[in-house]
Amino acid sequence: MIAPPDNPQTSAKILLGKKLYFDTRLSADNSVSCATCHDPALGWSDAGPTSKGIKSQLGGRRAPPVSNAAYAPLQFWDGRAPSLEEQAKGPIVNPIEMGNTHQVMINTLSGIKGYEDEFKTVFGSSPITLDQVAQAIAAYERTVVTTDSPFDRYVRGDQTALTCVEKKGLEIFNGKGHCTACHWGGYFSDGRFHNLGVAPAPGANPDEGRYAVTKNPADMGAFKTPTVRDAAKRAPFMHNGTEKDLMAVIRLYDRGGGPDGSNLDPLMVPLGLSQKEMTALEAFMKRATVSLNPGVADEKPVPASEFPE
Incomplete structure (x- = not known):
């Protein structure tokens, strides 16, 4: 898997991205995470027919699978995002999905000392930025490759x-x-x-x-x-x-x-x-064509006890 030059893969960044991926605190009311619509147990998508976001609002499209998305030249059904990093930013501010703003989301993460420490360790700087959030999530998503079918x-x-x-x-x-x-x-x-x-x-x-x-x-x-x-x-x-x-x-x-x-x-x-x-x-x-790779096929959510506080 080839990562962008400005976002090299590291184990610490991937782990941070996994926590962010499963953390509902990125949404406006703490109810929706990336995994809500891109669930490992449902082929990294959801039960459909279209995806359900904040306040049980239904979107007009199904969630495309996160698995193997790193191989796609463009993201979303309509290709509006040129990278996983840019894709990761979109749902946060979509009023039907996470219903948040980027700044409020960053303020939330910055108020969690565990996240503040992890971001500084991974990126070597503070405060937390939107690009750092997107880079961490994208780094994790690049590990979601279904193989060994x-x-x-x-x-x-x-x-x-x-x-x-x-x-x-x-x-x-x-x-x-x-x-x-x-x-x-x-x-x-x-x-x-x-x-x-x-x-x-x-x-x-x-x-x-x-x-x-x-x-x-x-x-x-x-x-x-x-x-x-x-x-x-x-x-x-x-x-x-x-x-x-x-x-x-x-x-x-x-x-x-x-x-x-x-x-x-x-x-x-x-x-x-x-x-x-x-x-x-x-x-x-x-x-x-169904993956037998347990590291991806049987990926489990981050336990509540392991989220930063």
């Missing part, structure tokens, strides 16, 4: 790591299923933005997606390709949680996209998969 073992030469059905699913994933048009490489994502024809959730307004950032009409309704790694832990699916399970997602792709075809990505074409082929593809994604 049955797929990883298979490509390393363990022919027993996948079942016969999963091997067939991998073949479809790489071929007739057209999945690798966007979900390729070790990250299982091209990091780009595509319109899949996903309709708004009932009662919701259309989401402009990447267009809200670029103002390029070609980006209207386009969203970043999520990783397939650990996807089975993150139902429901799509940016707005409108597809309830993996089979529903497969059927959407098999149809050549969702019902909103107004700006459909040209990569979206009908696939003509049989039920047997769809079942095999589902089997591959359901187990073969």
Whole structure:
């Protein structure tokens, strides 16, 4: 994992970032942490269909997974943040998420002697700054890399790591299923933005997606390709949680996209998969891409007794 030159990884910084990640005191009313919407037990996302923030407010999108996000060139569904550091700053001041201000959050942390001491140890200076908070959280998030899945073992030469059905699913994933048009490489994502024809959730307004950032009409309704790694832990699916399970997602792709075809990505074409082929593809994604690395797959929240006071 390559860290930015101005934010090198250190064990002390990673530990500080982990504490901040799980600490609800970053929010305005001490009710929401990063882990509230990016829960290790839920594939580093949440139960959805969209994310719930301060005062039980619902956002319009699901929380993208933190796992492997360090490999993404841009952050958020619409790519509005160029780095994990910049991403970490956003939810703090989002009125629907943590509902705080950066200054109030810094004042809160500065009033906790344990944090004041840790920040000084890690960064060698005081007072605490917003950039330091973001750098610590990003340093921790760069350690959240899901590896050692049955797929990883298979490509390393363990022919027993996948079942016969999963091997067939991998073949479809790489071929007739057209999945690798966007979900390729070790990250299982091209990091780009595509319109899949996903309709708004009932009662919701259309989401402009990447267009809200670029103002390029070609980006209207386009969203970043999520990783397939650990996807089975993150139902429901799509940016707005409108597809309830993996089979529903497969059927959407098999149809050549969702019902909103107004700006459909040209990569979206009908696939003509049989039920047997769809079942095999589902089997591959359901187990073969789920991490067996206990350091990430079984990450536990910071105990209350270990938060700085």
